[in-house]
Amino acid sequence: MNCLTKHLRYVFYLIVFIGYSCASAGSYDDFFQAVGRDDDAKVSQLLARGFDVNTVDPAGAHGLLLAIRAPSPKVLGVLLKARGLKVEVRNAKDESALMLAALAGMREVCERLIALDADVNKTGWTPLHYAASGGHDAVIQLLLAHYAYIDAESPNQTTPLMMAAMYGSVSSVKLLLDAGADATLRNALGLSAQDFAQRGGRMDSFELIAARLRRATSN
Numbered sequence: 001m002n003c004l005t006k007h008l009r010y011v012f013y014l015i016v017f018i019g020y021s022c023a024s025a026g027s028y029d030d031f032f033q034a035v036g037r038d039d040d041a042k043v044s045q046l047l048a049r050g051f052d053v054n055t056v057d058p059a060g061a062h063g064l065l066l067a068i069r070a071p072s073p074k075v076l077g078v079l080l081k082a083r084g085l086k087v088e089v090r091n092a093k094d095e096s097a098l099m100l101a102a103l104a105g106m107r108e109v110c111e112r113l114i115a116l117d118a119d120v121n122k123t124g125w126t127p128l129h130y131a132a133s134g135g136h137d138a139v140i141q142l143l144l145a146h147y148a149y150i151d152a153e154s155p156n157q158t159t160p161l162m163m164a165a166m167y168g169s170v171s172s173v174k175l176l177l178d179a180g181a182d183a184t185l186r187n188a189l190g191l192s193a194q195d196f197a198q199r200g201g202r203m204d205s206f207e208l209i210a211a212r213l214r215r216a217t218s219n
Contacts, residue, residue: 027051035063038072043079053082054089062089068100068109080112087118094124102127102143105136114146126152132160132176135169140176150181157187165193165209166200173197173205183209183216 027046034042043063047053056062064085067076079085087097098118101109110127114120120127120143128148131139140160144150151159161181164172173193177183186192191199194213197206 028055031055031063032057032066035066035072035075036070038067038070038074040074040078043075047078047082053079053084054086056089061091062086062097064089064097065091065095065100068097068104068106071104071106076109080109080116085116087113087116095130096122096127098127099125099130102131102136102139103134105131105134105139107136107138107142110139110142114142120146120148121152125154126160128152128160129154129158129163132164132172133167135164135167135172137169137171137175140172144179150176150179151185154187156189157185159185159187159193161185161193162187162191162196165197165202165205170202170204170208173208177208177212183213 027049030042031046031051033039034046054062057066064076064079064087066072067079090096096118098110098113098120099122101113118127126148128140128143128150129152131143151161153159159181161173161176161183162185164176181193183193194206194209197203197209
């Protein structure tokens with residue numbers, strides 16, 4: 001093979017490589033823009049062409065997490081059906097897709113994620129903590145039906161009942177109490193669910209917890 005032939009072959013490979021790189025970069029940008037716009041048709045097209053559904057953006061965020069946060073419900077529907085989707089991806093705060101969906105009250109999305117083996121009882125903050133914080137009773141019921149540990153402790157030993165008492169709703173507090181949540185537990189700062197309710201100005205939750213504690217003491 002003479003020098004000219006080698007040179008022409010090198011130029012050919014270089015052109016192919018540059019073309020592939022540009023196409024890949026274009027697909028990358030198109031994918032995350034489509035997620036943000038809730039453009040399910042574009043996302044479906046890219047995945048059909050072989051784009052990796054588990055690609056992360058420059059900040060390390062997975063498309064699934066971005067679609068939940070946006071929210072982009074149509075794109076979510078596509079991603080949850082995609083082959084090879086990793087549902088246990090986490091963001092920098094160790095939040096999973098199931099946690100974010102629980103916080104947003106997306107019951108159907110939570111159900112789909114659980115069917116895809118999302119971890120209901122991950123260590124640290126859990127999906128139940130997040131559902132309780134948002135006061136999303138339907139999601140709380142779903143998680144409990146899938147054996148979520150009702151008295152799960154966060155890194156500082158805060159329980160879902162404590163989060164519901166301060167940030168959620170009295171109906172969520174009642175739901176957790178009725179399901180057997182322990183109102184006597186305290187976190188690493190010595191605070192109980194009743195203390196959380198008081199700090200959050202949720203006097204209806206405060207009184208409900210107090211009544212349950214009185215009942216437990218009298219029995």
